[in-house]
Amino acid sequence: MRNTPLSEKKKLQIGTVFLYVVAQFLVIYMSLGYTNGKFIYALDDPYIHLSVAEMILEGGYGINVGEYASPSSSILYPFLLAFLLLTGLGEFSPLVISFVFSVLSLWILSGYCANSDVMREDRFSKISFFILPPALILATNSIALTMTGMEHSIHVFATISALTGLKDLVENRATSVSLIKVVLGVLLCSVIRFEGLALTVAMIIALFILGHRLMTLALAFLIPAILSIYVVGMMSLGLPAIPSSVMVKSGVAAEVEGGSFFKVFLELFENFRHSLDFGWGIAFFFSGIFFLYITFAHSSLTRNYRIFFAVPTFILLAHVFAGRYGWFGRYESYAVAALIIGIFSAPRRIIPFPLPRIGHTLAVLAIGLTYVDHIRIAPLASLNIYQQQYQMHRFATEFYPEKVAVNDLGYVSFKNDSYVLDLYGLGSEYARQLSRHDEWTPDLLTQITEKYDINFAMIYDHWFENIPPSWCRVGVLQTSMTSTASNHVAFYLFKPESEGRMRSALESFSDSLPNGASFHSFPCRSWS
Secondary structure: OOOOOHHHHHHHHHHHHHHHHHHHHHHHHHHHHHOOOOOOOOOOOHHHHHHHHHHHHOOOOOOEOOEOOOOOOOOOHHHHHHHHHHOOOHHHHHHHHHHHHHHHHHHHHHHHHHOOHHHOOOOOOHHHHHHHHHHHHHHOOHHHHHHHOOOHHHHHHHHHHHHHHHHHHHOOOOOHHHHHHHHHHHHHHHHHOHHHHHHHHHHHHHHHHOOOHHHHHHHHHHHHHHHHHHHHHHHHOOOOOOOHHHHHHOHHHHHHHHOOHHHHHHHHHHHHHHHOOOHHHHHHHHHHHHHHHHHHOOOOOOHHHHHHHHHHHHHHHHHHHHOOOOOOOOOOHHHHHHHHHHHHHOOOOOOOOOOHHHHHHHHHHHHHHOOHHHHHHHHHHHHHHHHOHHHHHHHHHHHOOOOEEEOOOOOOOOOOOOOEEEOOOOOOHHHHHHOOOOOOOHHHHHHHHHHOOOOEEEEOHHHOOOOOOOOEEEEEEEOOOOOOOOOEEEEEEOOHHHHHHHHHHHHHHHHOOOOOOEEEEOOOHHHO
8 A cells, every 4th residue: 555645644643533532522511411410321331340340459350249250241341440440530431441442443544544545646535535534433433332431442443453453564564563553453352352352363364374473473372371361260260261241142152151062053053144134244244255255266466465355354254143233333343443444455446436535435434324323322321321220329329228139230230339139140140040041930030039138129020021929019210211221120129127118218219310210109019
């Protein structure tokens, strides 16, 4: 690839990052307006990671003191949060991490696009120069990912870093910066999310074929060593090698942990069928097939270019067979980033847009437009979490600080000294094992809540077909529904002798609820 004038590249990078920062702060400002000045993430999930980070600082791992669990879907992320918690950033830690890595992603990606063959003329056309920054911001889903406060922003950065660094090596333009990008990207992908292992494996093979044997050997030794330390550490705590959160949400991962290779194959095939129900699944599949054609069948490409295209090909097809979709686009955003890099890496003779610079720019814009709605609803999602999970947290920590059972773990466990039982199984390995093959029955629910001496539950009724008849449904918290699984949270009390105290707590709690949230009380018919 030929370099455009430095000033043009820098202008594009600065303009992209500046536009992202302005847009991100505007979305945060809108969110704060909805939540009475309290910053709340668009999902409840980052509070799970924050709970684990809290426990790490106390010498444990999980969400409850003295009980080990692996509710985090990332090896590295809780430890990064624990470090930032030490600095005093508190619950802003996920925001800071997501924001910083989004800036880095956009800086590298915009510079890469500026240097691509399709932008090889001395100057960008004005339309490309002005459309590309918002197109890249939208296509990388940076704004929505930052509002989720999850590790996906790091995954996007790692993918961009590794692939753009690999392109430098392919073109024999290796510099210390490109080598750092490759190593950092591959290492981060291996420990930030388990989907990242697809890129890790593909990159190590590519580096070996390209002749970077020392780097290959170093990564091939270091990554298995890190993963082995994690696996041995989890197993020494009596936990499975794969996090509970991954096995609960991924049938493929659950079967891998179970050791049934035939069932793994069936799950991969089922996940492939499920992927084709989504627009991104279809796009990844056909893009992967096209990149596969470029890799193995296009006669005009050099050997090194074929090696390069094999990596995004593997990423896209691996996601089709084992990945997930949705929830603010956080699951597939890294694969979208790989797709964009593939588009801008293909020589003009392979993707012959009539107006190459405008054509590629509009292609990225078309990708980005699919994520516009995530930005629109992000402040409303923050409001939803504020009305529901944050209020549940307040009740469990301020109004009625007793042992509680939930089925949607997150804010209830954060900064909560009381025991929290996760019936979904993310934060409780015993609960995951108990409900692994069977639906929750009244007997099983009674068994597990009595085992842990749970006082009450805050759950979604529709997640359970049969509630134990001895549980008293004392009321329902009603909220909006944007990113939560329901707009009704049922409160159940298990002990008749606690009813008076809980009723009093609920009355005070009900009076303190914000606009859009309300609590409706019911008599305990099963105890009358």
